[in-house]
Amino acid sequence: MDYYPGSIRNLIRTLARLPGIGQKTAERLAMHILQQPVEEANQLARSIVDLKKRLRLCSCCFSLSDDDLCRICRDPSRDNGLVCVVEQPADMASIEKSGAFNGRYHILGGCLSPMDGVGPEDIRITELTHRVQKEGVSEIILATGTNVEGESTAAYIAGILSPLGVKVSRIASGVPMGGDLKYVDQVTLKRAMESRHGI
Amino acid sequence: MDYYPGSIRNLIRTLARLPGIGQKTAERLAMHILQQPVEEANQLARSIVDLKKRLRLCSCCFSLSDDDLCRICRDPSRDNGLVCVVEQPADMASIEKSGAFNGRYHILGGCLSPMDGVGPEDIRITELTHRVQKEGVSEIILATGTNVEGESTAAYIAGILSPLGVKVSRIASGVPMGGDLKYVDQVTLKRAMESRHGI
Numbered sequence: 001m002d003y004y005p006g007s008i009r010n011l012i013r014t015l016a017r018l019p020g021i022g023q024k025t026a027e028r029l030a031m032h033i034l035q036q037p038v039e040e041a042n043q044l045a046r047s048i049v050d051l052k053k054r055l056r057l058c059s060c061c062f063s064l065s066d067d068d069l070c071r072i073c074r075d076p077s078r079d080n081g082l083v084c085v086v087e088q089p090a091d092m093a094s095i096e097k098s099g100a101f102n103g104r105y106h107i108l109g110g111c112l113s114p115m116d117g118v119g120p121e122d123i124r125i126t127e128l129t130h131r132v133q134k135e136g137v138s139e140i141i142l143a144t145g146t147n148v149e150g151e152s153t154a155a156y157i158a159g160i161l162s163p164l165g166v167k168v169s170r171i172a173s174g175v176p177m178g179g180d181l182k183y184v185d186q187v188t189l190k191r192a193m194e195s196r197h198g199i
Numbered sequence: 200m201d202y203y204p205g206s207i208r209n210l211i212r213t214l215a216r217l218p219g220i221g222q223k224t225a226e227r228l229a230m231h232i233l234q235q236p237v238e239e240a241n242q243l244a245r246s247i248v249d250l251k252k253r254l255r256l257c258s259c260c261f262s263l264s265d266d267d268l269c270r271i272c273r274d275p276s277r278d279n280g281l282v283c284v285v286e287q288p289a290d291m292a293s294i295e296k297s298g299a300f301n302g303r304y305h306i307l308g309g310c311l312s313p314m315d316g317v318g319p320e321d322i323r324i325t326e327l328t329h330r331v332q333k334e335g336v337s338e339i340i341l342a343t344g345t346n347v348e349g350e351s352t353a354a355y356i357a358g359i360l361s362p363l364g365v366k367v368s369r370i371a372s373g374v375p376m377g378g379d380l381k382y383v384d385q386v387t388l389k390r391a392m393e394s395r396h397g398i
Contacts, residue, residue, distance in 0.1 A: 003295035005265040007253045011246040017239075019231050020224065031289055032218050033247060034254065034263070040216075041251045045244035047210040048232060052240045054206045055233065064233070066204040090230055096202035 008034070060131070062107040062124055064089045072096075072104055079103040081138035085128065085157065087111050087145060095143065103141075106131065111144055111153040125157060132166050139167040146173050207233070259330075261306040261323055263288045271295075271303055278302045280337035284327065284356065286310050286344060294342065302340075305330065310343055310352040324356060331365050338366040345372050 004012065008030055015026035033041050057063070058070035065071070072078060082103025086092050092105050108123040131137060140161055144150035158168045174192035175184050184192075203211065207229050214225035232240050256262070257269035264270070271277060281302025285291050291304045307322040330336060339360055343349035357367045373391035374383050383391075 003271075003292045005254065005263055005269065007246070007250045007265050008263060011250050014243045014246045018228055020227065025219065027289070027292075028219065029217055030250070034250060038251050041247050044213045045247040047206070047213045048240050048244040048247075051206045051210050051229070051233060052237045055204065064204055064207060066206055070204065072202075090226070093202045093226075 057107075061105045062109060062127070063092055063105055077102075080135060082141065083128075083131065083135075083137050083139070084141045084143050086143050087150065087153075091143065091145075101141075103139075106140075108144070108153070111149040112156055113149045120156065120160075123153070125160060128157065129160060129164065132161060132164050137166055139169060142168065142170045256306075260304045261308060261326070262291055262304055276301075279334060281340065282327075282330065282334075282336050282338070283340045283342050285342050286349065286352075290342065290344075300340075305339075307343070307352070310348040311355055312348045319355065322352070324359060327356065328359060328363065331360060331363050336365055338368060341367065341369045 011030045012026045015021055015029050016023055054066050055064055058065040058073055059068050060073045061070060063070045079102050083106050084095060084101055084103055085106045085108060087108050087110060089107055092107060095101050106128050110118055110123045112118060112120065132140065142154040142157060144153045154170055161168050172195060173188065174195055175181065175188060210229045211225045214220055214228050215222055253265050254263055257264040257272055258267050259272045260269060262269045278301050282305050283294060283300055283302055284305045284307060286307050286309060288306055291306060294300050305327050309317055309322045311317060311319065311322065331339065341353040341356060343352045353369055360367050371394060372387065373394060374380065374387060
């Protein structure tokens with residue numbers, strides 16, 4: 001990269017550390033930023049700094065927020081009795097995009113993974129039991145991932161919560177909508193078969 | 200995007216304006232930046248601001264540089280008699296990567312394109328003739344693009360330079376190395392046939 005001056009090399013190197021951005025893309029992005037008006041490039045820089053400065057976790061559900069409580073926890077039209085438990089803020093965003101849920105969330109911040117040394121005290125399970133006890137939650141929907149870690153996290157939380165007398169449910173697994181059966185893996189098909197229901 | 204707080208929405212919107220970065224990728228990048236240590240995110244912001252602040256054009260060849268003269272123009276081991284004319288700094292970077300050239304460059308900043316209102320006075324042709332007259336250049340290699348605009352720009356510059364008594368050459372066109380003949384377009388094949396040489 002010697003053919004670029006230091007300031008471009010720096011930016012290319014930094015951009016290439018982002019996920020999914022290789023050397024070539026980083027070069028293309030740097031060249032684009034170079035040709036942008038100063039104001040636009042500065043805005044990009046500012047929004048990166050702002051993000052790290054302003055963003056914190058909602059004190060109730062631990063999702064990303066610019067304030068003490070996130071938009072969803074502040075929303076009076078949300079059903080306080082329903083709490084959907086997810087691993088990461090991005091999972092919450094996916095469920096919100098689907099528009100299928102009108103309750104509130106609880107972000108664990110990960111899932112149980114003994115291989116990586118992540119135990120029950122490393123994700124926000126205690127905080128979840130506190131919420132169940134204090135907030136009069138009627139149903140907890142476990143929407144952790146459907147991989148091994150996500151499944152065992154859901155099973156573990158269900159075991160913790162059941163003595164508290166709250167209804168605990170798990171999102172359904174099966175063949176994705178619009179999916180072609182021949183491309184669906186066997187574990188999913190087995191699950192879809194086991195969870196079949198009358199129509 | 201209402202499910203993200205304002206500071207993330209801002210960053211996603213700004214990132215999604217970059218070329219080749221769509222909404223999904225912008226979200227993924229923002230989430231990554233969010234999880235980076237503050238120092239790393241700030242460094243990304245700083246290198247963007249730095250780039251716009253420090254970078255200028257080399258006063259001799261008009262390539263990108265952090266100083267008055269670029270690294271190549273300052274390099275005494277470069278052959279001052281050879282000047283390769285390219286459209287953009289990225290073209291120069293490509294030739295440098297190939298390692299096939301040890302002279303200096305001249306960056307036009309574009310190519311003639313009457314359709315877009317780009318005439319000879321809009322690209323750095325006058326500056327090139329000055330260099331030829333002042334710097335004792337022995338050969339000008341025209342490495343503009345091989346599309347219609349690049350070809351006509353090369354032809355135009357050759358016409359301007361030939362009265363100055365300097366040797367003017369054009370990079371060869373033909374079948375790319377490692378290319379399969381059946382995938383090569385007809386114009387390229389025609390050119391490769393016309394420019395055939397004894398072996």
